[in-house]
Amino acid sequence: MTCEECLSELATGSLRELPSDSAVMQHCATCPDCSRLTTLLRDREYEAATVLNNLPPMSNPIAVAEASVLTAHRRRVGGVVVMLSGAALVVTIWFTAATLIFPAMRGNGPMSTLLTETIPLSCLSPQQAADIVDPYLRTHGSLYFIPTSGISALTVRGTAAQLRKSKDLIREFETDPGAACRNPTAGLRAAAKMDADLRQGAPVLAGPPSEKVPTAPKKH
Amino acid sequence: MAPNRFGKRGRDPGPSATVYRDRTTWAIDAQLASLASSGDDSAFTTLVTRFHPAVFRWALMFASDPDEAEDITQEVFVRTYRQLDQYRSDGPLDAWLYRMTRRAATQMRRTRKRRGRLALSPAAQPLRNVYTTDPGGRVDRERAASLIRELFATLPRRQREIFDLVDLQGFSPVEAAERTGMKPVSVRANLFKARKAIRESLLATHPAYRELSR
Numbered sequence: 001m002t003c004e005e006c007l008s009e010l011a012t013g014s015l016r017e018l019p020s021d022s023a024v025m026q027h028c029a030t031c032p033d034c035s036r037l038t039t040l041l042r043d044r045e046y047e048a049a050t051v052l053n054n055l056p057p058m059s060n061p062i063a064v065a066e067a068s069v070l071t072a073h074r075r076r077v078g079g080v081v082v083m084l085s086g087a088a089l090v091v092t093i094w095f096t097a098a099t100l101i102f103p104a105m106r107g108n109g110p111m112s113t114l115l116t117e118t119i120p121l122s123c124l125s126p127q128q129a130a131d132i133v134d135p136y137l138r139t140h141g142s143l144y145f146i147p148t149s150g151i152s153a154l155t156v157r158g159t160a161a162q163l164r165k166s167k168d169l170i171r172e173f174e175t176d177p178g179a180a181c182r183n184p185t186a187g188l189r190a191a192a193k194m195d196a197d198l199r200q201g202a203p204v205l206a207g208p209p210s211e212k213v214p215t216a217p218k219k220h
Numbered sequence: 221m222a223p224n225r226f227g228k229r230g231r232d233p234g235p236s237a238t239v240y241r242d243r244t245t246w247a248i249d250a251q252l253a254s255l256a257s258s259g260d261d262s263a264f265t266t267l268v269t270r271f272h273p274a275v276f277r278w279a280l281m282f283a284s285d286p287d288e289a290e291d292i293t294q295e296v297f298v299r300t301y302r303q304l305d306q307y308r309s310d311g312p313l314d315a316w317l318y319r320m321t322r323r324a325a326t327q328m329r330r331t332r333k334r335r336g337r338l339a340l341s342p343a344a345q346p347l348r349n350v351y352t353t354d355p356g357g358r359v360d361r362e363r364a365a366s367l368i369r370e371l372f373a374t375l376p377r378r379q380r381e382i383f384d385l386v387d388l389q390g391f392s393p394v395e396a397a398e399r400t401g402m403k404p405v406s407v408r409a410n411l412f413k414a415r416k417a418i419r420e421s422l423l424a425t426h427p428a429y430r431e432l433s434r
Contacts (some may be wrong), residue, residue, distance in 0.1 A: 003428040011419055012412045014387070037426050041419055048367055049388040055364045057276035058357060059290055065268035068297040069261060075302065 001027040006034045015042045114141065116157040119167055123174045129154040132173060133166040250309030257304035264304075268297055274314060275321055281384040282325030282377075285365040288332075295324045318399050322381075371418060378402075379414035386411055 001023045009024050015038075018025055028035040121129055126146045133156060137144055142158030144166075156166045252270075255263035272293065279292035299320055307316050372380045378400075385396040386407070393411065397404040 003426070007423055007426055007428060011423055012415050016387070016390075033426055033428070037422065040422055040425075044422065045387060048371055049390075051360070051364050051367050052280055052384075052388060053277060055277075055280065055286060055360055057272060057290060057293060058286075058361075059272075059294070061269040061272040062265055064272060064294055064297055065261075065265040067294060068268065068301045069264065071294075071298045072301040075298070 003031060003034055010038060010041060015045055114157055115160055115163055116155065117163050118153050118155040119170055121152045121154060121170070121174065124170065126152065126154050129170050132169050136165050137162055246312050249313040253304055253307050253313055264301060271314065271317055275317055278318055278321045279325060280364065280368065281381060282322070284368065286361040292321065292325050292328055295328060296321050299324060315399055375414055375417055379410045382407055382410040383414035383418065
């Protein structure tokens with residue numbers, strides 16, 4: 001074996017698996033350079049193994065065990081707290097979404113934009129129309145405006161759903177053929193009949209009215 | 221006491237270079253783990269006492285100094301306490317602990333990188349030298365730290381681990397493969413590269429080295 005071959009072997013071979021009858025060791029017996037190098041390498045590895053394998057930990061195992069148990073308990077509690085916080089956060093997000101965001105996206109929530117629309121009236125007076133829609137415009141800052149100049153219309157400000165409801169209601173009353181506004185004497189005759197009934201002591205609501213009193217058409 | 225893995229050269233690896241090969245010891249450790257996982261704190265203390273030196277030794281390989289190895293060791297046992305019920309007794313407990321040490325060391329290294337800036341601040345420096353009461357221990361630890369830096373500083377983590385397992389702790393490449401989850405071929409390749417890198421500076425002192433390196 002030459003020095004080059006010996007070096008090549010020493011570069012990557014296991015130094016612990018070098019029996020005395022191996023080619024490297026036999027070459028080392030005759031070559032002082034390779035012998036010195038082999039000894040150096042083996043001593044260095046031996047020293048490293050000795051230092052690292054014999055270095056004891058400074059901490060006491062019982063203290064380590066106690067600290068481990070305490071820390072593990074603390075982390076478990078921390079995990080539960082984090083989990084509960086996460087659950088609370090999810091519930092909060094869900095509640096906020098259910099009460100604010102989704103209704104707003106559907107267009108009837110408090111965050112939805114208010115629209116203004118003027119509803120023309122052909123039969124009802126603005127005050128009558130206002131009386132009809134007033135109960136439906138009590139939320140979300142909704143309003144109605146009665147024109148002061150005598151124009152027969154009602155301006156409503158509200159959400160899209162409120163506007164739709166207002167228009168439907170007004171349309172129902174406006175299209176009712178028996179509405180008082182379409183038959184001006186009907187209302188007067190009904191009032192006179194009621195007055196006469198009261199004078200005769202008859203119950204006001206007993207018996208069918210002689211003339212149809214304007215009422216809202218029944219919904220089917 | 222664990223069998224001597226340096227038997228061929230008669231080296232005693234000391235109490236920290238573990239562990240066992242026989243199934244009887246596996247069974248005893250499995251029983252200990254079972255007791256500890258069922259809430260028996262004294263069994264857990266026994267388990268820690270038994271594996272503390274071994275885990276510290278493994279942690280040394282992943283750490284940059286013995287202090288970091290102590291932190292890794294503590295972290296390993298915290299995780300052990302929490303996850304001991306996941307240990308299946310079909311394999312040796314020391315191999316399971318070794319894998320846990322690897323994971324803990326990897327995670328701690330990432331955490332330390334993130335907190336690196338904080339550690340440089342004066343407020344983060346220790347108030348006193350913890351080794352003043354044990355000068356001998358301090359010397360040993362400084363020696364170990366310099367050795368780790370000298371031997372392993374330039375090696376990739378995997379080569380460093382394989383070199384330490386095979387050449388310093390005395391495991392065979394097959395055993396090292398089982399512990400690290402690598403293929404034996406990969407273990408041998410990493411070992412080859414690690415040895416070459418570590419021995420290169422000493423080999424360069426040989427007069428024939430230049431001719432060889434050509």
